[in-house]
Amino acid sequence: xxxxxxxxxxxxxxxxxxxxxxxxxxxxxxxxxxxxxxxxxxxxxxxxxxxxxxxxxxxxxxxxxxxxxxxxxxxxxxxxxxxxxxxxxxxxxxxxxxxxxxxxxxxxxxxxxxxxxxxxxxxxxxxxxxxxxxxxxxxxxxxxxxxxxxxxxxxxxxxxxxxxxxxxxxxxxxxxxxxxxxxxxxxxxxxxxxxxxxxxxxxxxxxxxxxxxxxxxxxxxxxxxxxxxxxxxxxxxxxxxxxxxxxxxxxxxxxxxxxxxxxxxxxxxxxxxxxxxxxxxxxxxxxxxxxxxxxxxxxxxxxxxx
Amino acid sequence: xxxxxxxxxxxxxxxxxxxxxxxxxxxxxxxxxxxxxxxxxxxxxxxxxxxxxxxxxxxxxxxxxxxxxxxxxxxxxxxxxxxxxxxxxxxxxxxxxxxxxxxxxxxxxxxxxxxxxxxxxxxxxxxxxxxxxxxxxxxxxxxxxxxxxxxxxxxxxxxxxxxxxxxxxxxxxxxxxxxxxxxxxxxxxxxxxxxxxxxxxxxxxxxxxxxxxxxxxxxxxxxxxxxxxxxxxxxxxxxxxxxxxxxxxxxxxxxxxxxxxxxxxxxxxxxxxxxxxxxxxxxxxxxxxxxxxxxxxxxxxxxxxxxxxxxxxxxxxxxxxxxxxxxxxxxxxxxxxxxxxxxxxxxxxxxxxxxxxxxxxxxxxxxxxxxxxxxxxxxxxxxxxxxxxxxxxxxxxxxxxxxxxxxxxxxxxxxxxxxxxxxxxxxxxxxxxxxxxxxxxxxxxxxxxxxxxxxxxxxxxxxxxxxxxxxxxxxxxxxxxxxxxxxxxxxxxxxxxxxxxxxxxxxxxxxxxxxxxxxxxxxxxxxxxxxxxxxxxxxxxxx
Numbered sequence: 001x002x003x004x005x006x007x008x009x010x011x012x013x014x015x016x017x018x019x020x021x022x023x024x025x026x027x028x029x030x031x032x033x034x035x036x037x038x039x040x041x042x043x044x045x046x047x048x049x050x051x052x053x054x055x056x057x058x059x060x061x062x063x064x065x066x067x068x069x070x071x072x073x074x075x076x077x078x079x080x081x082x083x084x085x086x087x088x089x090x091x092x093x094x095x096x097x098x099x100x101x102x103x104x105x106x107x108x109x110x111x112x113x114x115x116x117x118x119x120x121x122x123x124x125x126x127x128x129x130x131x132x133x134x135x136x137x138x139x140x141x142x143x144x145x146x147x148x149x150x151x152x153x154x155x156x157x158x159x160x161x162x163x164x165x166x167x168x169x170x171x172x173x174x175x176x177x178x179x180x181x182x183x184x185x186x187x188x189x190x191x192x193x194x195x196x197x198x199x200x201x202x203x204x205x206x207x208x209x210x211x212x213x214x215x216x217x218x219x220x221x222x223x224x225x226x227x228x229x230x231x232x233x234x235x236x237x238x239x240x241x242x243x244x245x246x247x248x249x250x251x252x253x254x255x256x257x258x259x260x261x262x263x264x265x266x267x268x269x270x271x272x273x274x275x276x277x278x279x280x281x282x283x284x285x286x287x288x289x290x291x292x293x294x295x296x297x298x299x300x301x302x303x304x305x306x
Numbered sequence: 307x308x309x310x311x312x313x314x315x316x317x318x319x320x321x322x323x324x325x326x327x328x329x330x331x332x333x334x335x336x337x338x339x340x341x342x343x344x345x346x347x348x349x350x351x352x353x354x355x356x357x358x359x360x361x362x363x364x365x366x367x368x369x370x371x372x373x374x375x376x377x378x379x380x381x382x383x384x385x386x387x388x389x390x391x392x393x394x395x396x397x398x399x400x401x402x403x404x405x406x407x408x409x410x411x412x413x414x415x416x417x418x419x420x421x422x423x424x425x426x427x428x429x430x431x432x433x434x435x436x437x438x439x440x441x442x443x444x445x446x447x448x449x450x451x452x453x454x455x456x457x458x459x460x461x462x463x464x465x466x467x468x469x470x471x472x473x474x475x476x477x478x479x480x481x482x483x484x485x486x487x488x489x490x491x492x493x494x495x496x497x498x499x500x501x502x503x504x505x506x507x508x509x510x511x512x513x514x515x516x517x518x519x520x521x522x523x524x525x526x527x528x529x530x531x532x533x534x535x536x537x538x539x540x541x542x543x544x545x546x547x548x549x550x551x552x553x554x555x556x557x558x559x560x561x562x563x564x565x566x567x568x569x570x571x572x573x574x575x576x577x578x579x580x581x582x583x584x585x586x587x588x589x590x591x592x593x594x595x596x597x598x599x600x601x602x603x604x605x606x607x608x609x610x611x612x613x614x615x616x617x618x619x620x621x622x623x624x625x626x627x628x629x630x631x632x633x634x635x636x637x638x639x640x641x642x643x644x645x646x647x648x649x650x651x652x653x654x655x656x657x658x659x660x661x662x663x664x665x666x667x668x669x670x671x672x673x674x675x676x677x678x679x680x681x682x683x684x685x686x687x688x689x690x691x692x693x694x695x696x697x698x699x700x701x702x703x704x705x706x707x708x709x710x711x712x713x714x715x716x717x718x719x720x721x722x723x724x725x726x727x728x729x730x731x732x733x734x735x736x737x738x739x740x741x742x743x744x745x746x747x748x749x750x751x752x753x754x755x756x757x758x759x760x761x762x763x764x765x766x767x768x769x770x771x772x773x774x775x776x777x778x779x780x781x782x783x784x785x786x787x788x789x790x791x792x793x794x795x796x797x798x799x800x801x802x803x804x805x806x807x808x809x810x811x812x813x814x815x816x817x818x819x820x821x822x823x824x825x826x827x828x829x830x831x832x833x834x835x836x837x838x839x840x841x842x843x844x845x846x847x848x849x
Contacts, residue, residue: 051706053847073710081706087699089618090435092600092608099604100614104707124602129511140703153706 002065004029004151004182005050009059011206012045019045021206022059027184027199032177034197035186036287042206043186044084047155050184051081063151077106080144084155084186086136088128094139095124101143113146119168134160145172152176152183158192170196190283202287210286221281221289222255225264230272239264250274331447335455339429347463350421353785354467358414358492359474361406361796369402369797376400383408386651389672392532399560403480407488407558413792414492415553416525418467419499422460423521426503429456432513440590450582453504457578464496484559491553494570498549499524501577508584511592514622514687522629524550525680549573611709615717619688623725626684630677630732638670638740661814663746670737671814674730674751678809679788681729682758686780688722689765693776696848705847712839719766719835726758753812753819756827760808761787763834770841773848 005027012020020042027033037043048054049061052072061068063075088097098117102108117124120138128136137160144152158166173196176183187193193200200217202210210217222243233252237245241260246253256264258281268276340347361369370376383390383397383405390408397408430453433439439452448454472489476482503520510516527548534545535554545551552566607613651665657672658665692715695701704714734751738744765780772779787807794803803810808827812819 048702048847051702053702053705055846072705073708076706076708079706081703083699083702083706085699087703089614089700091618091621093602095602096600096604096608100608101703101707103604103609104611104704104709106708125599127600 002029003027003062004064005033005184006062006065007046007050007059010046010049010056010061011058012042012049012054012056019206020049020056020059022208023203023206024208024211025201025203026211027182029182030177030180031198032173032183032185032196034193034200035184035203036188036190036193036200036283037186037203038188041203043203044155045206046203047081047153047184047186050153051076078149079151079153080105080147080149081153082137082140082144082155082157084159086133086140088131088136088139090129091127093125093127094122094131094135097128097139098124098143098146101140102147105147105149108143108146109148113142116142116146116172119172120165132160134162134165137161138165141169141172145176150181152181152185154183154185156187156189157185158187158189166192190287194283200283214283217283217286218281219258221283221286222257223261223281224253224279225256225261225268225276226253227251227268227276228274229268230274233268233271235267236264239267328448328450329454331445331451332454332458335442335447335451336459339455339459343425343428347425347459350425351463351467351470353789354414354418354421354492354496355470355474357417357792358410358467358488359471361410362471362475362478362480367402370405373400376402376405379405382653387653388536388669391535392529392669392673393676395531395554396535397560398557401559403484403559404557407484407560409795411491411554412528414471415495415550416528418464418492418495419524420521422464422496422500423503423517423524425460425463426456426500427507427513427517427520429459430504431507431511431516434590435511435513443590450585453507453581453585457500457504457581460500461497464493464500467496468493481559483562487556487562487564488558490567491556491558494549494553494567495524497574498570498577501574501581504581505577505584508581508588518622526633527551611704611714611717612720613717614704615691615721618691619718619721622684623721626681626725626729627732630729631736634674634677634733634736635739637673638737641669641740657815660817661750662818663750663814664741664743667737667741667743667746670741670747671750674733674737674747675754675809675814677733678726678730678754678758679784679791681726682761682784682787683781684729685722685725685758685762686765686784688718688725689762689769690777690780692718692766692769692842693773696773702847711843711847715766715769715839715842719762719839722762722766723759723835726755726762730754730758750814753814753824754809756824756831757808757812759831760827760834763831763838766838767834767841768838770838770843770845773845 003026005025007023007025010020010023011018023042023046025033025035025046035043035046045054046061049056050063050068052068052070052075055069064078066075068075088094092100095117098113099108102113120142122135122138122142126135128139131139137157141154141157144154158169161169170192173183173185177198183196185193185197194214197214199213200211201208202217210220229250229252232250233247236242236247236252236254239260240263241257242264243255243257244253252268254264261278265278370379377400380397380400383394394408394412398404433442433452442452443449468489470489471492472485475485475488499520502523503516506516506520506523507513510519528550531545531548531551531554534541534543534548534551537544545555549570552569556563556566608617654665654668658668661668661671663671692701695704695718701714705711730751731748734748735744737751738747741747761780761783764783765776768776768779787809790798790803790806791809794800800810800816808830810816811823811827
């Protein structure tokens with residue numbers, strides 16, 4: 001099946017700044033794809049290229065198998081976009097903007113629009129200049145969700161939403177997936193990506209560093225184990241897959257490679273477990289490892305003495 | 307109002323040391339403002355200086371070499387050609403210095419005021435609307451610091467302009483007292499209009515409306531003064547009601563009167579006090595009118611890029627139409643009788659012949675022609691909305707829908723092209739009602755439209771080709787056209803006017819433009835628009 005979004009080797013510079021430097025990303029039809037990276041990693045630039053707003057210097061981007069620059073208008077009939085920094089016309093009301101965008105995209109379902117306004121608790125009669133960041137985001141989200149777009153391109157859509165609205169957003173994404181729609185969701189909020197995404201592409205410095213399903217990525221990271229044992233721990237330090245071991249009397253903490261967790265737990269069991277917490281690997285650790293371990297420009301901090 | 311209490315400070319930044327009052331931080335903000343606008347400020351100062359002082363350079367006495375030439379000019383201004391009184395003001399003496407001031411007064415004060423208004427609004431209401439004021443306000447700056455910093459920088463620029471103008475005149479060995487007085491007149495135009503803009507910025511939430519309102523007021527007061535001068539001794543009192551009249555009546559080089567500057571100082575104090583008092587009484591981001599709720603669903607018209615463009619420009623466009631009628635119709639009805647006394651002059655007859663109109667209508671034709679400049683300014687503003695919609699991120703949202711760039715930009719362009727095609731004929735109809743020859747006036751103003759379109763086209767081409775520099779090029783094209791037009795009054799060669807201003811080709815006094823000229827201008831405008839749209843389609847959308 002052709003991928004809905006297919007990006008290979010994408011590069012783009014603005015003046016001397018290299019925003020994208022060989023980005024690869026594939027979002028298959030019907031999946032919720034997380035596009036993860038720290039601030040300034042090039043996520044928004046990639047989305048702007050996908051929308052045909054910006055032309056890449058090198059590499060290819062394909063939407064539904066077509067060139068988003070040359071076929072922008074046709075392709076935009078099939079997608080809806082929520083920008084990262086939602087800017088609306090200050091003199092128009094939220095309801096007017098929702099209707100305008102719906103009509104431009106070829107008509108939105110009236111009932112669905114009203115239902116979404118209700119669910120997101122938006123006052124559509126207010127002028128956009130009076131909305132907070134979160135409310136502006138809701139306007140763009142409602143406009144995007146109310147239409148029947150095959151693809152939703154969402155650029156950090158929840159950065160202004162409160163936890164209640166974030167929960168509504170997650171429900172809505174789940175519904176979209178159930179209806180067979182594709183969602184490309186850029187974010188730096190790991191919990192959100194873990195909660196709603198099927199597959200993830202992690203980008204750093206304009207380049208893809210990891211891509212795969214959540215469980216594939218989890219294999220790249222480690223579970224953290226904290227246990228209180230019946231006896232002083234022995235033999236743990238030599239075990240394969242155990243890292244960062246710290247013992248304190250009968251208490252033990254360590255990181256364990258995901259594929260060795262069974263063996264380690266079995267060993268702890270033989271020692272007698274009084275209390276144990278095993279935290280599943282999180283994207284956060286993966287994220288931290290990628291972004292903390294090596295500075296992006298390859299410089300060694302503190303290496304140059306004055 | 308009370309000064310915010312100084313909170314406990316440990317290691318504050320250097321600027322935070324010292325007493326905290328409503329003006330705390332003004333110095334730092336003024337430096338920020340200078341950093342942001344140093345180039346633009348310099349350009350405005352140079353242009354204003356050029357208009358205010360250029361005539362005084364070097365061989366100024368050669369302008370009117372003989373007593374006869376000076377008397378001739380004096381008579382033209384005072385009794386033969388009404389435009390001089392209306393647009394420039396009266397001459398108070400037959401000395402070459404006094405005649406020079408008479409020529410420069412109108413253009414110098416208006417251009418100085420335009421820059422002062424734009425800079426003041428840019429650093430007050432525009433910053434507030436963009437949210438920058440909030441960020442600044444959260445730091446240790448006083449409540450009045452942003453307004454005070456904007457006024458301080460603009461007023462300091464006014465002082466520099468006054469000094470430059472005075473120095474230029476002194477360098478030409480003009481009398482010291484008159485030179486200083488005229489310098490202060492030009493400086494006062496900056497100070498007064500900046501203070502008016504500071505008040506306007508408190509009254510309305512929209513930066514565009516604040517700038518347009520403040521400048522329109524200053525310009526309207528200039529013409530109220532003109533009507534007073536045109537109306538003879540019976541209307542002298544009217545001129546004393548406007549600050550422009552005070553500035554005029556300082557009479558530099560013709561019996562220097564200093565005391566009207568006291569009125570200027572008093573009005574300045576009142577305006578600045580009003581701006582600060584209004585700033586105290588309102589919330590950040592609001593104007594004087596409370597926000598109203600709107601409709602929860604979109605009307606039928608709001609369903610495409612053209613509908614959106616019309617919606618965005620509607621309020622301003624209707625205000626322009628109403629303002630045009632409100633200014634032109636009374637002027638036309640009231641002015642008819644006054645014009646007849648001027649119809650006998652030789653110069654008027656000559657102009658009437660070249661414009662193909664009755665001598666009594668020449669003044670109306672001249673005023674109608676002069677409306678192309680504000681109307682062009684407005685159309686450039688409409689076209690540049692394309693650029694600001696792009697910069698504000700509105701365009702990205704719109705273009706993510708199945709809307710092509712040409713369709714999006716064409717919506718704004720259509721409004722921009724329609725504006726002069728409606729406003730100029732409206733001017734013609736109003737003056738036609740006064741002159742009693744509606745067909746001629748309508749035809750005269752309709753012929754001006756293609757020239758406005760050329761500047762509109764330049765702005766459109768700039769939006770496509772230049773992106774961020776588009777405002778500079780769009781407004782620059784108009785400024786160049788205006789400068790060479792002013793240059794005509796200063797004796798610059800006519801080819802300069804013809805080469806750099808589309809208006810030269812439709813100016814009725816250089817002969818009624820033929821269909822070939824009008825077609826050529828329209829074709830040029832169309833080509834520029836097409837170029838702009840094509841270029842917009844090919845470049846990256848800027849964030």
